Structure formats: C-alpha cells, structure tokens
Amino acid sequence: MLSVVSRSDDADLAVRCAAGDRAAQRDLFLRTRAAVHRTLFRVLGSNQDIEDLLHEVYLAAFRSIGNYGGRASLLTWCCGIAANVALSHLRRRRTVPTEAVDQPSGAPGAERVVRARIAVGRLYAALDRIDPVQRIAFTLAVIDGRALAEVAELTGASLSAVKTQVWRARKALDKRAAADPLLREYVEELAPSGVEEVG
C-alpha cells in the first residue's frame, strides 16, 4: 500500500513542498493519503467528517513542512499530524452520541458480518465516552494493530505513556462492555487481556 521512499527522498520532497512546488505537494499527497485516511478512520470509526479532517491534515502538513526534520519518514510525519487533527476533532466535538449501547438481544440474526458490524458500532459508541488521548492510543494500537512504539512516534508520547493509555482505554471499555456480551466478545477478540504488552 505504501511507497518505499528513502529518507533522503523524503527530505528532498519536503524541501520542494516547502518551496510551493505543486507537483511535489501532489506527490506527497498521493503517497500518503491512504495511510493518513486509515489513521483518521481508525480513530473515528467512520468517514463522517473525514474529508474536512483530511483537508485539515494536509493544510497543516503543507504549512509546516518547512519544519520537517527528517527524524521520521514523511509518511509517519503526516500520520502524526493526522493523529493530532483527530485528537483536536474529538476534543472539540462537544456532543457525544446520546444513544446507549444497544441491548445485545437486539442483534439482528447471527450472521457473522452483521454481528461484527454491530459490534464495531458499539465499540466506537463506547470509545466516544472515553478520553480522546486514550482512544487514539487504543484505536491505533489495538484496532489498527500498530506497534506501541509506532503509536508513540505518531502521538509524540513516550512508550510507557502509550502503554498506560491503551491499558486505561481497555479498562474503560471492559467496564462498558460488562453488560454487552457482543461488545465484550469483540473487544476480547481484538485485544486479548494483557494488550498492554502488545508492541
């Protein structure tokens, strides 16, 4: 999915982008957009508002690309901006969806895909009620399966801080899933107990 680009290529691309080279900017956009979208989607759970957020990410990226230091790849750098934009979005999203987690008995049938979809909906409804920082760490590490070190790089937090955030998110989800076997089962499947050791 991702292009393999060396750091020197990244540095060169960044310089050209900073100079306003539209071809270079488009190149960066095309190289990274899938990963950036994936980052946002994992955190938010849907494509709602995602166009606006992608716009925000790339606007921020191109405005600040002169500060790109080359410590991380441009791809990681862009995904880090996406994580920041997602965090800001979650914090300013004042209205948390009001619907309670559905009663599990209401699940329409036992068809696997349908159940999974319902479970995902409940998972994100539960995530709406936990701290955004914990949510980002959990969604990137557990739902997206990234290494904790990578999540730390994306979020700018220390590895131990990310571990703690994921663990706390998991605890909060467990609490919410106590009365929802479907959600509990799904979370357990995604993030077996001891998830803090992942990565």
Added chain:
Amino acid sequence: MSHHGDPPERPPVEALPDLSWARLERRLWQSLDAVAPEPAPRRRSWRWPAVGAGLIVVAAAAALVWPRPSTPTPGPAPAAAVDAPRPSRVATAAAATDVVFGDADIQIGPHSTLFLGGSDQRGFDLYLERGRASFEVTPRAGRPAFVVRAGSTRVTVVGTGFTVARDGDGAQVEVRHGLVEITAGAARYQVRGGEVWDGHAVRPGQLALVEDAPAGSALTPAIATAPPPAAPPPAAPLSSPAAPSTVPRAPRAAPGPALDRKAAFAAAAAQEATAPDAAQTAYLSLAAGRDAWAANALYAAARLADDRGDRATAARLARRYLTRFPTGGNVVDARALLSRAAGPAR
C-alpha cells in the same frame, strides 16, 4: 464472532470514493493557493473555464471598446477606470449560452454580444452590445449594484429576472419578476414583473422574443435588423485578470442518446479533479436537457461549484435544480446544499 481458529477481525477501513478524493484535492490546492504568500501563480483558469462551442470570450481588447458607464452615447468607449478590471466580452454565434457572472445567471441569446465588467467590490456593470440577454439577479439589498446598459439605456437591477434586447441606440426591457429601474436620457422608469419597457413607455406584456431563436427569424425588428457577423469573432486567450467568478456554460444543445449522456456524465465526473472547469462546463451542457442525466448534471454542477467555494453559484444552481426538478433524486441534497451555500460564510 467466536470462530475458533479465525484470526482476530479488524473492522474494515471504508474506502473513500474517488470523487471524495478528487474533491478534497481540489479544495486543498484551492486553500493553498488562497494562503500562498506570492500572488504570481494565481490560477485564473479556476475562474475562467474552458469555453464551450459557440461561446467566445474575448478579454484582451475589451478595454479599448468598453463604454464609459455614464456615456450617453451608444457604442464602445475607453475603460471607465484605470484600476478597474478589464471587462470580458462574451459573443455568441448561432446558439444561446448561459453564463454565471458574479451573483447573476445570464442567458445570452444567439448572435449577441455582452460585455461583463465590474466586481463584487465595485458592483457589476454590463453592456449589451447587440442581441439580447436574460438575467436572473439576486436582490440587491445590501449587495453591490448590478447595472446593465444597452446603448443609451441603463437598467439598474433591484433584484429580478429580466431581459434586455438591443433596439437601435437603445433597448427594450422585459421584467419577468421583481423590479428594475431604467434610465433613458433624463427619464427614469420603474418596471415591475409582467411589464415591458419598449424604449418609450412602460406597459404590461412581454417582448416578442422567441427563446433561442436564430437571429433574424422571430426576433423583434430591432434585433432582426442587427445581423450577425459573417463569421464569429476569433477567440482570444482567456486572460482577464480580476473579474468576478464567471462560469460559461455550454451552448444549449439537444440531448444525445441516454447512453451517451451517461458516458458524458461519467466523463465529467472523472474530470472534476484535474479539469474542474471542463467538468463544470460538461455538467451544465448536460443540464440543458430534460432527462435524469440533466437533473444529475445540474445538481453535480451545483455541488461542484460549492466544492470550489463558489457559494453564490452553488446556491443559484441548487435553486435552479429545485425549480426544474422538484421531484428529482437530489432534492434533499440540493436543499441542504442551498441552505449551506446561502448560509453564513464557512
């Protein structure tokens, strides 16, 4: 979900449609252009799209022929102000064409020439050199003036739909709805919806104009006596520097077979990212028909204008969609778009 032995399932990432990516990319470059520190690479083509067949926009020489706003004599005259943006000239051949200029929808009749001048800041100043043009103009309360001149006749728009037809040195004006104020020499007239100003007096009725009629066929004598040129004037580069948003629309053409129109719609959609002006022109061309593709295209044109930040055009096209296709499949979206586009600045 406990399917023993299955790997843990991760929720799928829903792909973003190509159209969304295209829209995002357009919007991104537009935003970057808007904040660019140096104005040099302004993308004027954004505002000056490709021109459809039968529509000729000439900007380069317009300053030489642009009449002074206050000149009592008909015909061209030098530019009104040094710092004013040069007007553009839209000349049609055998087909009528629609143009969006500022916050006005204009249909320029066959074999007609209209100069488009002014700006959102200074007000709009248009000059009908020959033929006829119909206007749908947003009410002017709180907005810059919108003036159409034809020969010695000056039509000041209050907010209305009206048609101006050249008649010798002057013009005739038909008001479909709303109100215009006409100045002819020292006399002033107010013409309301359902009334005609025939160059001398206001009376109820309509101009004897036939929609999209070829020049000389069923037009008023005044228009019929102004023959079209032997050949259309040559097109000049689209280089007008600072005119307000103008979106030429493709000439009105008979809709093709449904399959072709579907393909045309798909082609327009595919062009949105790389050639939005051409896409807009194609949508508006399709919208001239009456079938479902016309409805889709008209809505798409409104949506595309909105995507491009041209809220006035978006609102106007959405309004037009709701009027033309009140039971169309995009009515809900068009209402939402209209509400958004007509609402406070985003």
